[in-house]
Amino acid sequence: MSYYECVHALPEGSSSASRMALVARRLGYQGIIVANCSDSGNIFNFEAARKVRDIEVVRGADVLARDRKGLHNRVTSLRRRVPFLAVQGVSDMIVRAACEDPNVDVLIQHPEGRGNLGIAAARSAKQNQVAWGFDLSPMIRLRGGQRSRWMSIFRRNLVLARKFRIPMMITARPMSHLDLRAPREMIALAGLAGMEMAEARAALEYPGRLLELNRRTWVSPGVELI
Amino acid sequence: MRSRLPVLRERKRYIAFEAEAEGPVISRDLISEFHSAYVSLFGDVGVSVNRAKLISLQGRFGILMCWDGHVEETRAALATIYAVSGTRVAIRVLGVSGTVKAATEKYIPKLSQVSAVEERRIELEEISGWIARSRGLEIDVSRKDRINGSDTRYLGLTCFDLDGGCDDADGTSDGL
Numbered sequence: 208m209s210y211y212e213c214v215h216a217l218p219e220g221s222s223s224a225s226r227m228a229l230v231a232r233r234l235g236y237q238g239i240i241v242a243n244c245s246d247s248g249n250i251f252n253f254e255a256a257r258k259v260r261d262i263e264v265v266r267g268a269d270v271l272a273r274d275r276k277g278l279h280n281r282v283t284s285l286r287r288r289v290p291f292l293a294v295q296g297v298s299d300m301i302v303r304a305a306c307e308d309p310n311v312d313v314l315i316q317h318p319e320g321r322g323n324l325g326i327a328a329a330r331s332a333k334q335n336q337v338a339w340g341f342d343l344s345p346m347i348r349l350r351g352g353q354r355s356r357w358m359s360i361f362r363r364n365l366v367l368a369r370k371f372r373i374p375m376m377i378t379a380r381p382m383s384h385l386d387l388r389a390p391r392e393m394i395a396l397a398g399l400a401g402m403e404m405a406e407a408r409a410a411l412e413y414p415g416r417l418l419e420l421n422r423r424t425w426v427s428p429g430v431e432l433i
Numbered sequence: 434m435r436s437r438l439p440v441l442r443e444r445k446r447y448i449a450f451e452a453e454a455e456g457p458v459i460s461r462d463l464i465s466e467f468h469s470a471y472v473s474l475f476g477d478v479g480v481s482v483n484r485a486k487l488i489s490l491q492g493r494f495g496i497l498m499c500w501d502g503h504v505e506e507t508r509a510a511l512a513t514i515y516a517v518s519g520t521r522v523a524i525r526v527l528g529v530s531g532t533v534k535a536a537t538e539k540y541i542p543k544l545s546q547v548s549a550v551e552e553r554r555i556e557l558e559e560i561s562g563w564i565a566r567s568r569g570l571e572i573d574v575s576r577k578d579r580i581n582g583s584d585t586r587y588l589g590l591t592c593f594d595l596d597g598g599c600d601d602a603d604g605t606s607d608g609l
Contacts, residue, residue, distance in 0.1 A: 392511070
């Protein structure tokens, strides 16, 4: 079992990548992906995080785009540079565009439920091997009606992901080391939101498997350069 | 009154945890926050089924009792606590045990390093501020201006960020 978490480090968050790595290792993660938004500036002292032993620290990117063209440009420019590329599903248009782009690794569900993940998006995601990322931070932050509304959207998206067998990923999108949650706690939270335990485990392991695949050289779909 | 038969008694589980916080955490506030989080997640019925209670909280380590079969629910409720009386906090479950004694011996460290306050200012290219506290390799830096994108009071850094760290450090939270 190798669990990975996708974090936002300084300057976007309030903890450095090395602090995130230290805490994540203590909690039982095998690796973290520092996926700051592409336009938030350089990650503060990323090389320092690599000095933390027994945990893999990988640089990723989280794309926040307003329109289809902007998304395509950013994804194309970042794809060769980072082994993990996530897109925030902020609107229906971005969701569709991300699902139709094979360069995108993960489409992350918007915490406020914006960006409808419909059947067409699910079909495209399956075809282009775009995983769906479920952000569990609203489960931690919200209370009452807002959380129940978020949970109903989560369940609806989960049904679609199961139906189309789309790979899933769960994250708490931590902005600080205090936002990090241990893998067992993430599994417990995902379980409350409707995921089965095996699904939640696979979702935590998914980024690790994805990194392994993206590090290999693929000439065309299914053909690897050895 | 006759005591209940031992076979009818429900078994208890004791959850050892660490409250990683930006300031001191009072047990009364913590249990109130836990209760609020539990009610919000599972409702009054859920609370009546699992009557979890705080056994002890010494420093940042504590033990919480819950009924057997409700450990995952309790774990989830603990995970949803993100602030106690306005102070950012994260509850880390250290382990689960069947007795208080076992939970204490197995999971609660006998020695833990007290946070040292150093009157030292950090001036780096991107950040500057005063060291609020340090623990092992971890350093909290206070800044005057509000930190973008997060509601924490301190910047979380490590020795590695400041001077390259120490090669033999194992990186445990206590630095022991």
